[in-house]
Amino acid sequence: MKNFVKLFYDLEQTNQQQEKINLICNYLHQVDDEEKIWMLALFTGRRPRRMATTLLQKKWALERCELPEWLFDECYAAVGDMAETISLLLPATEKSEEHSLSFWIKYILALEEKDEDERKLAVLNAWDKLSNQERFIFNKIVSATLKIDTPQNLLVKALAHYTGLNSAGIMHKLMSKWTPDGITFVNLLQVNSNTVQEVSAPYPFLLAQNLDSGFEQMQEPADWLIEWKWDGLRVQIIKREGKLFIWNRAEELLNDKFPEFLFLEEALPDGTVIDGEILAYKNGKILPYHLLQSRISKKHVNAKALAEVPAVFFAFDILELDAKDIRELTLSERRKMLAELLDKLSLKNIQLSGSIEVSSWEELANLRNASRSYAAEGFMLKRKDSIYESGRQHGNWLKWKIDPLCIDAVLIYAQTGSGSRSNLFTEYTFGLWEEGKLISITKASGGISDREQLAIDKWVRQNTIEKFGPVRTVKPGLVFELGFEGIQESTRHKSGMALRFPVILKWRLDKKIEEADTLASLRKILESFKP
Amino acid sequence: MNSILINLYFFVMVKELNLYENDLLCNSFTYFASLMSMSFIPRTHLLQLSPKGLYCPIGDFYIDPSRAVDRAVITHAHGDHVKAGMKHYLTHQDSSPIIKLRIGTTANIQGLAYGETLNINGVNLSFHPAGHIIGSSQVRLEYKGEIWVVSGDYKIEDDGVCTAFESVKCHTFITESTFGLPIYKWAPQAEVFNEVNAWWQQNRERGLTSIILSYALGKAQRILHHLDPGIGEIFVHGSIKETNDAFRNAGIMVKDFPVVLSGKSKDHYRGAIIVAPPNWANANWLKKFQPYATASASGWMATRGSKQKMPADKGFTLSDHADWEGLNKAVKDSKAERVLVTHGYTKVFSKWLNELGLEAYELHHFGSNIFDSNTQIAEHSNLGGEAE
Structure with a gap:
């Protein structure tokens, strides 16, 4: 597990994106494909079920360390993490053994079949063989509390660099439904970008960057699609194989929360993916975001909430049409297809997000001051000739927010x-x-x-x-x-x-x-x- | 005698339990306890905590006082132990050059060698190696057969630079407890310096300048001593050079290295290592060395939380204080009947010693009621920085 532990700690010690990518690449070169799959599983939140709570681990550790509980608790207060506290307090490893990450994960998965006494023996036995840092990772996996802070897009970039595959495809694959057992590294990443991968899976959202430099390098406003930046909920609405899926950026399925869009299951043609923003909208006015948020946070959306905070969908992009991935087309082409589709279907509560025409950047700057009166928080600027890339990309999608x-x-x-x-x-x-x-x-x-x-x-x-x-x-x-x-x-x-x-x-x-x-x-x- | 001790202990416990919010109750206990200590306790209180610091009433001197006094006994020259404004400083002879450097050449300083005894109003005072930094000492006081030792800051492992810690037998041992939790276990320094040198080597291969952040007094000399000059060139920040020079001028040999000069091109330092004090970590000063990698070396690096809070790329767990085992060993080897715990995890470590069957108190709960617990927490929280 040496390699994985080193990767984990090294990633924690650098803030530089390129350095993180290098670390992951180096790691991928060092380990076999089976370990790679487990690493990807842990990095994408597909962790094994909890085999022992941190409290149970604490109990076992107390017996092993022979420390009074109050002293253990003082240590925990200073460390702030149970798995780490245990790893620091256990007696020094006498006979360490090197095994791969896969070995230890299988070891942990095997705990499932065991009763509590057997689990305890197995965990104590593992502690005897692991170094401090390895114990920490082991404890985190056993208690299903391992968190990896490395952003997905860095992981995807590293994988793209390592495999030579295209990063959008990798992101799509990683976001789709897969489990680490019963898939090989090669199978997981095999991508054919023209076929729809998974019925429900959204595409990785293209995220805009803040516009922090001036307009010198942006050429003419005519090269850009300019929209108001609405303060709403970014979603992809997907219709595939007769089914509708509404995903937010946190990959939560929101179908239940928005009954007003469920008719799209009938109305949209199969193989359609639309990107846009859900807004609370009443009497021709956009309502503040927090109203929409409190509506979503309720378990059931009742008739009262529907009447008080009605939702509309402002569509601004189309990523899949007639079951074809069209992200490689330019924004102008996609936008035209989206407009034609919406025009043809004329759907209730769905509209094309309007664009703003200006002849100069100065004109836009003046308009920006009026953003608040339109209930907008600034502008979105998108290059008309850009393709739909995944993650936060440089330069093609920019948000120009009003000053806080x-x-x-x-x-x-x-x-x-x-x-x-x-x-x-x-x-x-x-x-x-x-x-x-x-x-x-x-x-x-x-x-x-x-x-x-x-x-x-x-x-x-x-x-x-x-x-x-x-x-x-x-x-x-x-x-x-x-x-x-x-x-x-x-x-x-x-x-x-x-x-x-x-x-x-x-x-x-x-x-x-x-x-x-x-x-x-x-x-x-x-x-x-x-x- | 037993019953009186129990009474005194009870007094301490009551204070700990915060039952003394009622002033009257508190005062009556304090009065009761002081009455006890004056008239019945057969032991002499060689030291007591006063607002200006640890005070010896018989000898009329203070140890590491925080405010100006006539006679100050200094355990070592770190800034939180030696302040300006004392009429007279008594310290180990190797601490004198640094006190002069920091306080001024006009300071009235008397230096003693380890083991040399000075009689002050009948109290025999001597310094014994504490192994913390060059000149760092435990202070041994003896009066009519009663022996007290103040540890100052100390570490058990011989760091190869300063005189190694020597255990001194005593009746009452006043120990620091900066790292008084069992999570703090130091690896042998050879292992840590292998890591440090490997880090430097790796940076060098990648064309980076290595910058290691460390206090100018103590940690810097220790790191400089153990860097492998076979890897590349070694430079120091001006304040470290100043400290090194002060030692060398006083005849104390520490390894000397050239100071980094402004105005040199970046390439001049490419692949080299620079030792600099931590207050330079974020300064524009660092920009001159781009591309570079920074590291900090401290005992607090033992936990991930503290490591992440450090403004450095890499953290090495290296301390000039004793770890948990070291503290326990020092207490045991002192053969003390009573242990007073100060500077750090005082509550935890004294409670632990109590459970081992030792008579131990937090120093600030012992024979004093002037103590402000908030300040103590702030100064010795694990974020207040180590040593200085």
């Missing part, structure tokens, strides 16, 4: 994070001034560097006024610039307002707390949102 709204707020409460952040104060609540008092307005985390995080953590510990469980009230002293994408009235919040997608933009070391914003200034922003 922002305020300067004061840190008032801090709370420790979870998992590996359990010993660090990383979750913050912020307040704004009203009548000489700080009123809490929102929680936010992230958006600051690790270094700053450590400094803030230290500051929180030194400036705690009160403790409520995991929450610390701190002396007002630090100012942060917070960004958010929307704001609405709220009866649940003390301030009477709720921010949407609040993020920390910057730690304002240059500002004193007196210089932070007031609740009144936030109310002004709220007013500007009202129609």
Whole structure:
């Protein structure tokens, strides 16, 4: 398991994408095809069933280490991960044995047939043979808690580089239904891009990049398809072999959530895949995204929700037509086919996402300022001659979002994070001034560097006024610039307002707390949102 | 005597249980306990914790005081142990050049050799090797046959640079506990330095400059000593050069390497290794060496969580503090009847020693009620950085 463990730890230690791809490629060269399949299974979330809970593993480890439980718990609090705590506390390995990842996964799968006592013996036996780092991975697989943070598109790029196959095909294959037992590495990746692979599988979504450079390299607006960027739910609607599938980007099937689109099972021709955005839409107006979100989060969509938050589908691309994968056609060609199809069928609740014609980029920049009044969050810019690639690609699809709204707020409460952040104060609540008092307005985390995080953590510990469980009230002293994408009235919040997608933009070391914003200034922003 | 000890122990336990939120109750206990210690406890309290640090009332001096005092005894020259403003510093002779470097040449410093004894108001004081960094010492105090040892920071493994730790028998042992959890188990340093040298070699083959981040005092000299000069050229950041020079000028031989100069082209350092202090990790300074790879070396690198928080590409688990086994060994070898635990996992380690049947307390719960627990947590949380 040496190779896999090394890959896992090396990937964790680099943030550079190319380096990650190199590491995966090197690994693929080192191991046999059987191990490759298991590696792909683990990297794509196809992990073996849980054979022992982390608590059971803890019990076994306690017996082996002969440590009091309180001491074990103190260690866990410092480490933040049970599998790792166990791997660090077990006695040093005396006789390590090298076996492949496949060997150990089969060893773990064989636990299925065993009762608890036999499982314990098998796990203790494995611990005796594994190094610390191998124990960690082993424990993670046994408890079905192994998480790999490497993005799928890097894995796909590495596989494409290693096999020489096309990356869209590999992504499609990896996303389709497969299990690691009963497939070979060669069979898994065999791709024929003109045939439809799996009846239900969506294509990998093409993701847009942020437009962060200027327009110098973009030539004329006429080369680009410009659309409003709607704040909705990105989905692919698929009709194949008489069946309809609505997939979101998290690969969740949403058929149940949208009864208003189920008629498409009849209405769409077989072999059709349309890419677009679901929006809440009523009386000719686009409703805020959070209404759609709360509708989705309900287990059953009732008649009331359907009436209050009706959904429409803004189609913007077509990926498969007449059971042919047409992603290699240009956007202009695909768009024409999509328009003709929608025109011919004239479907209720489905419309072609409108495009914007401008003669210059300046004109577009002016229009951008009006985005909010159209309930849009900026523009999507897509090269008309581009093909539909998978993953986040450079340069062909760009999003030009409006600047986030922002305020300067004061840190008032801090709370420790979870998992590996359990010993660090990383979750913050912020307040704004009203009548000489700080009123809490929102929680936010992230958006600051690790270094700053450590400094803030230290500051929180030194400036705690009160403790409520995991929450610390701190002396007002630090100012942060917070960004958010929307704001609405709220009866649940003390301030009477709720921010949407609040993020920390910057730690304002240059500002004193007196210089932070007031609740009144936030109310002004709220007013500007009202129609 | 037993019953009195139990009473004292009870006092400590009550404080731990936070039953003393009621001031009256707390004060009465404190009064009761101090009465006990004055009139009945046969042992002499050679040291007590005061707001300015660990104080010896009989000898009228402080050990590693945090605020200005007349007479300061310094265990070692790391910044959190030696502060400016003392009228008089007493330390191991090899710590003097660094204290001079950091505090100023006008500082009034008296240096002793290991084992040399100085009588201060009847207290016999001597320094004994702590193995933490060059000059680092345990302080042994003896008064009328009662012996106390303050460990300062220490490690058990001989690092090949400073004088190796020597166990000193005593009645009361005050030990640090920076890595006082059983998850901290150090590999032999030879293994770690094989990794470090292999990392450098690999970077060199890929055309990268290696930059290893380490404190200027202690870790830097240890790393420099064990880098394999057969791999390539070795450079140091100016602040490390300064420390090395201070040692060499005082006749303490540490390996010397050239300082990195600004203005040289990047290619000049391609494939070489540079040892630099951690506060340079994110600075523009690093950009000059692109393409490069960074590493940090610290005991905290033992866990994935801390490793990921480090702003470096690679983490080596290498510490100048004792690991769990080292702490236990030092306590055992001291043959102390009583152990006071400070600096780090004080609660965990003292509780562990209690369960082994030893009389052990957290130092800040022992004979003092001025302690602010919040500050202690902040200074010794595993994110506060090691040593300095």
